[in-house]
Amino acid sequence: MSAMRPIWVIVRRELASTFTSPVAYVFLVIFLLLNGFFTFTAGAFFERGEASLASFFMWHPWLYLVLVPAVGMRVWAEERRAGTLELLLTMPIAAWQAIIAKFLASWIFLAVALALTFPAVITVNELGDPDNGVIFAGYVGSLLLAGAYLAITCMTSAMTRNQVVAFIVSVVLCLFLILAGFNPITDLLTRWASPTFVDAVAGFSVMTHFDGFQKGVISLRDLVFFLSVMGFALFVTGVILRNHRAG
Amino acid sequence: MLTIENLVKAFGTKRAVDGVSLSVERGEVLGFLGPNGAGKSTTMRMITGFIPPTGGTVMIGGHDMLADPIPAKRLIGYLPENAAAYPDMTVRGFLGFAADMRGLAGDARTRAIARVVDLCFLDSVLHQEIDTLSKGYRHRTCLAQALIHDPDVLVLDEPTDGLDPNQKHEVRNLIRELGTRKAVIFSTHILEEVDAACTRAIIIDRGRIVANGTPAELRAMSGLAGAVTLKARGADAARLAGLPAAGSVEPLEEGALRVYPKDKDAAASLARQVIELVVSQDWKIEQLRSEEGQLDEVFRRITLPDTVREAAR
Numbered sequence: 001m002s003a004m005r006p007i008w009v010i011v012r013r014e015l016a017s018t019f020t021s022p023v024a025y026v027f028l029v030i031f032l033l034l035n036g037f038f039t040f041t042a043g044a045f046f047e048r049g050e051a052s053l054a055s056f057f058m059w060h061p062w063l064y065l066v067l068v069p070a071v072g073m074r075v076w077a078e079e080r081r082a083g084t085l086e087l088l089l090t091m092p093i094a095a096w097q098a099i100i101a102k103f104l105a106s107w108i109f110l111a112v113a114l115a116l117t118f119p120a121v122i123t124v125n126e127l128g129d130p131d132n133g134v135i136f137a138g139y140v141g142s143l144l145l146a147g148a149y150l151a152i153t154c155m156t157s158a159m160t161r162n163q164v165v166a167f168i169v170s171v172v173l174c175l176f177l178i179l180a181g182f183n184p185i186t187d188l189l190t191r192w193a194s195p196t197f198v199d200a201v202a203g204f205s206v207m208t209h210f211d212g213f214q215k216g217v218i219s220l221r222d223l224v225f226f227l228s229v230m231g232f233a234l235f236v237t238g239v240i241l242r243n244h245r246a247g
Numbered sequence: 248m249l250t251i252e253n254l255v256k257a258f259g260t261k262r263a264v265d266g267v268s269l270s271v272e273r274g275e276v277l278g279f280l281g282p283n284g285a286g287k288s289t290t291m292r293m294i295t296g297f298i299p300p301t302g303g304t305v306m307i308g309g310h311d312m313l314a315d316p317i318p319a320k321r322l323i324g325y326l327p328e329n330a331a332a333y334p335d336m337t338v339r340g341f342l343g344f345a346a347d348m349r350g351l352a353g354d355a356r357t358r359a360i361a362r363v364v365d366l367c368f369l370d371s372v373l374h375q376e377i378d379t380l381s382k383g384y385r386h387r388t389c390l391a392q393a394l395i396h397d398p399d400v401l402v403l404d405e406p407t408d409g410l411d412p413n414q415k416h417e418v419r420n421l422i423r424e425l426g427t428r429k430a431v432i433f434s435t436h437i438l439e440e441v442d443a444a445c446t447r448a449i450i451i452d453r454g455r456i457v458a459n460g461t462p463a464e465l466r467a468m469s470g471l472a473g474a475v476t477l478k479a480r481g482a483d484a485a486r487l488a489g490l491p492a493a494g495s496v497e498p499l500e501e502g503a504l505r506v507y508p509k510d511k512d513a514a515a516s517l518a519r520q521v522i523e524l525v526v527s528q529d530w531k532i533e534q535l536r537s538e539e540g541q542l543d544e545v546f547r548r549i550t551l552p553d554t555v556r557e558a559a560r
């Protein structure tokens with residue numbers, strides 16, 4: 001209980017700081033516009049002739065590739081640049097509490113952005129008779145996907161005081177996580193490598209594990225995958241911060 | 248209250264702090280002096296638990312900062328170098344955050360905020376964003392944050408840096424006042440602050456302590472300490488040099504003479520002997536002054552100037 005209190009205090013500070021900044025609202029607008037564009041235009045929502053949000057969720061790995069690092073890049077880089085890292089980590093808390101708290105705050109923000117796409121759910125329910133269980137699973141998967149990207153961004157953000165560097169490195173790392181299981185790439189790989197190897201590589205891809213959620217299946221394997229990516233990236237964040245402090 | 252022993256911090260092969268030991272008790276204000284790059288901030292970052300030492304121990308009120316950091320950190324209020332604070336928060340919001348992080352709640356929280364706002368004169372900027380504050384106010388906001396939980400140990404890294412003379416004066420007075428109830432350590436490279444606020448001072452250079460004592464003791468280390476400066480018609484350097492307590496005599500501008508004591512013990516009787524000589528010889532005194540010794544002279548003598556340091560690299 002007492003370990004939760006400072007986490008909550010930091011989450012509140014971060015969220016207040018996020019929502020008092022106009023950047024947050026610009027982000028929300030861009031997020032919703034892009035979602036709309038991809039779903040209805042690029043995703044051929046109407047032409048599909050089916051009542052589902054498949055054309056909505058299928059773009060999320062790509063959409064988040066840019067949007068999530070944009071949210072997470074400042075998490076540690078800004079603390080380092082402003083010197084507030086020193087203030088924060090000399091407060092009577094453990095570093096892991098700060099790491100979890102700052103991650104949670106940004107994740108909550110992303111969850112809010114995702115929740116604001118609810119008109120899409122209403123629309124498909126108006127137009128037809130979708131399987132809302134599949135839609136729910138899609139949202140769960142999408143949130144986990146965002147969390148995985150975000151944890152990776154937190155990690156790279158801890159490496160530098162420069163947000164732009166954090167952004168670029170995060171995009172590259174997340175892109176790897178996509179491409180390892182992106183069909184055009186895996187098809188290419190199978191020409192040179194054994195199928196077991198290709199499968200093993202694809203096992204590290206968010207595409208492989210996001211697939212199930214899009215189909216409406218919440219499997220333990222996929223849950224464990226996303227949670228492990230987050231856990232691992234946040235653990236490495238702790239190591240990076242410790243090394244940075246040790247000099 | 249605060250004890251550090253044999254503290255070492257190496258960055259690569261370079262030892263920024265090299266075996267520093269010191270202790271500060273409640274009721275003491277320790278001035279931590281040294282030229283830029285001497286290792287003051289690095290030492291303070293180890294004291295506050297921000298960076299782990301390469302070697303040595305830090306004990307805060309009986310808690311080991313390395314083994315048991317959280318209780319140790321609870322006892323410390325820290326003003327980091329450059330007074331970092333979240334730029335997008337208001338002063339009030341920032342102090343509220345600091346209070347929350349220190350576990351203050353309800354009435355105690357409200358009172359704590361009111362107390363530090365009062366102490367640091369922040370009333371007029373309470374609802375202003377920290378980003379828009381002048382340097383003096385930002386410094387005091389960060390200082391207020393350090394005081395919010397009324398800590399037993401205060402660690403202040405260059406608390407008067409960048410302030411105007413009036414603000415410097417206020418902050419020094421505040422430090423001295425706080426020092427009566429707390430253990431305070433503050434770093435500076437401004438020597439006047441030693442007299443203005445410290446009960447004791449330590450000078451460090453290149454990571455090592457080179458002097459440690461009360462302001463008066465440090466001043467006594469000056470070659471000037473105990474010297475008598477005399478300007479009088481008819482004064483004769485040879486007669487002055489012949490006094491039992493006198494060492495050398497140095498001619499100054501406008502015919503003044505400075506008599507240095509033969510040694511430390513002679514310093515006490517030198518002034519009396521000079522006066523007796525002046526009276527017996529009936530020299531006409533225009534000026535007679537006993538020198539206290541100057542801290543900046545001590546400081547310059549025992550720390551390497553930047554130019555020498557650069558050349559040594």
Ligand SMILES: Nc1ncnc2c1ncn2[C@@H]1O[C@H](COP(=O)(O)OP(=O)(O)O)[C@@H](O)[C@H]1O
Binds near residue numbers: 281287288289
């Ligand atoms: N994180 C670091 N990495 C490498 N060198 C450092 C680091 N922090 C400080 N130093 C070096 O250690 C020395 C002492 O620095 P510092 O403690 O900031 O001095 P002061 O506060 O007395 O001016 C300087 O030479 C500085 O360059």
Ligand SMILES: [Mg+2]
Binds near residue numbers: 288
């Ligand atoms: Mg410094």
